[in-house]
Amino acid sequence: MVSNEKIVLIVDDSPAIRRQVSLILNKAKIVVREAGSEFGMLNAIEEYGKLAEVIIMDLTLKNESGFDLITKLKEYPQYSNIPILVLTEHAEVDKVLMARNLGVKGYLKKPIDVDELLERVKALL
DSSP: OOTTOOEEEEEOSOHHHHHHHHHHHHHTTOEEEEESSHHHHHHHHHHHSSOOSEEEEESBOSSSBHHHHHHHHHTSTTTTTSOEEEEESSOOHHHHHHHHHTTOOEEEESSOOHHHHHHHHHHHO
């Protein structure tokens, strides 16, 4: 791996969403790692030696809460400053505010808008 590569980690339990985000970002020459769960995210850290420059995370993972996972990440100094964008089907005000209070840098609504995804990710890299 070239040291100047920028890595985005997508954490979503939907393989279709992970694939969609990967295809969009790969076309923009952004390296993408995928994880379907907290366990998958931890495996990615172990395998690649670092997490990512940006994390895109679904708030409603199958067996875990995206909020809980964000809170866990923020407990580790080496991960606490990684910008996080959350994916959500419904931009409910209380969830958006809760995410902001956890330090999330923004949210993306499903279905994903290609231009918005690219703009937000590039702004954080």
